[in-house]
Amino acid sequence: MAGFGNVNRALVRLLARKQQELRALGIDYRVTGVGSRRLGWIADPEGLDLAAIEAGSSQRSRLAPHASELCKWLGTAKADVLFEATSLSVKDGQPAIAYIRAALESGAHAITANKGPVIHAYRELTELAAAKRRRFLFESAVMDGVPIFSLFRENLPAVQLRGFHGILNSTTNLILTGMEQGLTFEQSLSRAQQLGIAETDASHDIDGWDAAVKVAALVTVLMGIQMRPEAVKRQGIATLAAAAVRQARAEGKPFKLVCRAHRAGTDVEASVGPEQVPLTDPLALVNGTSSMICFETDIFPALTITENDPGVETTAYGMLADFVRAVGD
């Protein structure tokens, strides 16, 4: 496990809770390595005592994560699978890409909850994985663990995706919901931070970057057109006054930060920005931390997936499901 924050810790708990179901799928596991800035890079092929590590009483095989040491860490751990859940770097996707590359090179499957490797190195990592007969999977990168990428990869063969729209950033959606309930922007942001949804520096969400990164990831993987987040026309919610947000809701046309992407000739046009949506549009019913995506395809005019009230466990679940895809019978 590279990174040992909320997501990988939730994954450890979920793996333990689903041990029986995993065994029924022919899968057993032990965690043989964890690496993070706080803990260092610890490995033991016999399995780590994660409780002791969290309590700070275990310090074996501590290594710094430079290229050769990373390989040594993976080798010491005898890793079959790397679960990568470090912080997102929108700029270059590092160090996540280096971790994933090293894992695949060493013969391990690479599973990430991180959008950086998808927007910066989807093709390279997918090709590397194929060459090594391993999997590079990232279901948790968009809409927590809801099966979006795997739906198209495995369940919608021969379908052409023409475009999609939806609400993909929970922080801004929660802030807008709070403003509709009477809070100022700052109060609503502060509440989202207290709930652990928004980060201390929430500008990445508020400016629409997180949503743009998700749109770029979806376009790149599902529409086969490499798209950088900078190519997504982007407007955040910081310019929306609380009074205007409340009035829009009162008038039955609430503001939502809407993501859109559509094919235009051989290219794709994509945008993220606040829109007023009518109450007859399912987008209007997506409140709080819920999210929604509507796919427009040649077969299904509109196929919509909505996720209500996800928790950190749903993100961890996406990694568990990828784990089953990679190593299950």
Add this chain to the structure above:
Amino acid sequence: MAGFGNVNRALVRLLARKQQELRALGIDYRVTGVGSRRLGWIADPEGLDLAAIEAGSSQRSRLAPHASELCKWLGTAKADVLFEATSLSVKDGQPAIAYIRAALESGAHAITANKGPVIHAYRELTELAAAKRRRFLFESAVMDGVPIFSLFRENLPAVQLRGFHGILNSTTNLILTGMEQGLTFEQSLSRAQQLGIAETDASHDIDGWDAAVKVAALVTVLMGIQMRPEAVKRQGIATLAAAAVRQARAEGKPFKLVCRAHRAGTDVEASVGPEQVPLTDPLALVNGTSSMICFETDIFPALTITENDPGVETTAYGMLADFVRAVGD
């Protein structure tokens, strides 16, 4: 192809249109047999001239579909896959079950758009398919071709389904929408029949039987509890007066024919019946022939899939997708 009505005819057109995508998946095909009451049972391992058959100018190898003849038809056709799309028999699932059993026994995969075999013989046919190392697939049986069964089978490993609710019968939903628009029940039914959505004898839909059969199929397959449609508490829409339907919509609590199923101890309680739903519930936005299902699971509190404005092609697509699942690389 057993049955050569709307669904299998749409499948023939869709297979032709998607020939290139299928080849990219390593799949080529020819239709070597069709059987229906009107056409008889025709087979040619070199491939049939379907246009000539539809025009009535081809009559080779006509056979009656009794057990031994059915095997002869499958053998003459050298079928790798049977596409079964005959009419539903709620009572006993025949003759579809016999066709599917014969196909599996002969070593062909069996793909059906028919709910009968699922509610009457899911376990038997699944076990027979496993013994023959073939597939028994039925994605089109519920919500046209939207991947519901395959979502749980392939993309939601280790998830426990606690219950679901939704709108699964398009005829009654379209009739209710028409009544809200000012039509009487009879006018609205008549319009649905003219649109080709409702059958001449629509009582199967109006009385809630179709929805109950779908609920039973979902419970049987996704919740692992064999359920008969008779066990679904059922009320249709025939008792709803048009004025009451209009008033309910005007008051912001429209009537919908809602399907529900929830675990209760080791059993499942299920119902189909008209309910007034608030406009803040996504159910209220499902109009016309659209449908929706919301799954309640241990991981996702509410994961909802909505299909808008499907056509006969979406049902055919479910069979094409099953075809790829059965024979693709």
